[in-house]
Ligand SMILES: NC(=O)C1=CN([C@@H]2O[C@H](COP(=O)(O)OP(=O)(O)OC[C@H]3O[C@@H](n4cnc5c(N)ncnc54)[C@H](OP(=O)(O)O)[C@@H]3O)[C@@H](O)[C@H]2O)C=CC1
C-alpha cells in the first residue's frame with residue numbers, strides 16, 4: 001500500500017525539510033495543497049481526512065485546529081509543534097528515549113514530535129536518573145545554543161536581512177519559562193524544572209545543549225567514567241539509534257562540539273567531560289535543530305509508524 005501523507009505547513013522551515021527528505025520515495029505519496037489554499041480551512045480539512053498520516057508543521061494554535069478538523073477516526077498525526085508534547089494521549093516522538101519508545105511510536109495514532117532543545121537534555125539526563133546516579137530532584141541547569149533557523153521563517157528573514165555583520169549571539173528566555181521546559185522536565189524524569197538558558201547563534205543551523213553537573217553535594221558522588229558508562233549503556237540497548245556516545249575522554253578538548261557538524265543529518269552525538277577531583281561533569285549533545293531536532297525526527301517517526309526501516313531517507 002502506498003501511504004498518503006499530508007504536510008500541513010509544507011511551505012514553512014520544518015515542512016519544507018520534511019518534503020525534501022520524502023522526495024523520491026515510492027512507498028508514499030505526498031498530498032500537496034495549492035499555494036493559494038494553504039490556510040483555507042475546508043481544503044486543509046479535506047486533505048487532513050484523506051491522509052493516512054498528517055504531519056503538522058504549524059504554530060501551536062493552527063496545529064490544534066488541524067487536529068480538530070480530523071473527523072474520520074483513522075488519520076494518524078505527527079505534530080511538530082509544542083501543543084501536545086506532554087499530553088498523555090500522545091506518544092512522545094523521541095524514539096531513543098527508552099527501549100520501548102520506538103514500539104510505542106510505531107503503534108500510536110497521535111505522535112508529538114519532540115522539541116529541538118529537549119532531546120539533547122533527555123538523552124543525557126534521563127539515563128542517569130533511571131540508573132539512580134542523579135536524584136530526580138537534582139538542581140539541573142541547561143545552557144544551549146541554536147542556529148537562527150530554530151525561530152522559523154520569521155527569525156530567518158530577520159537574521160538574513162540584518163546580514164552577517166549585524167547578526168548576533170542572543171541569550172533569551174531569561175525568565176526561565178521557555179515552552180520546552182515542561183517536556184524537558186517530564187521526559188528527563190526530573191522532579192523540578194531545570195534552569196534553562198537558550199541562545200540563538202549568529203549562524204543558521206545546528207545546536208548544542210550543555211548540561212553542567214556540580215556533583216559535590218550528592219551523598220554518593222559518581223565519577224565521570226560512571227556517568228559515561230550509564231549513558232553509553234543506555235544507548236547500546238536502543239535499536240536503530242541515531243544517537244551515539246563519544247568515547248570517554250577526561251579533560252578532553254575536541255573539535256566535535258561545533259554546533260553545525262551534524263547539519264542535514266538525523267544524528268545526535270553525546271559527550272561526557274569530567275574533573276573527578278572537583279566532582280564536576282559536563283554533558284554535551286550536538287545535533288541539527290532542523291534534523292534530529294525537527295524534520296529528521298519527524299521522518300524517523302513516520303518510518304516507524306509506516307513499519308519501514310527507520311533509516312529510510314535519513
Ligand atoms: N524551526 C525549528 O528548528 C523547529 C520548529 N519546530 C516547530 O515546528 C512548527 C513549525 O515551525 P517552523 O517550520 O520553524 O515555522 P515556520 O514559521 O517556518 O513555518 C510555519 C508555516 O505554517 C504556516 N501557517 C501558519 N499558520 C497557518 C494556518 N493557520 N494554516 C496553515 N498554515 C499556517 C506558515 O505560513 P505563513 O508563513 O504564511 O504564516 C508557515 O509556512 C512550529 O510549531 C515550531 O515550533 C519544532 C522543532 C524545531
Ligand SMILES: CC(=O)N[C@@H](CCC(=O)OP(=O)(O)O)C(=O)O
Nearest residue numbers: 081082114115116146150151200
Ligand atoms: C532559536 C529559537 O527561537 N528556537 C525556538 C525553538 C524552536 C522551536 O520552534 O521549537 P519547537 O520544537 O518547540 O517547536 C524557540 O526558542 O522558541
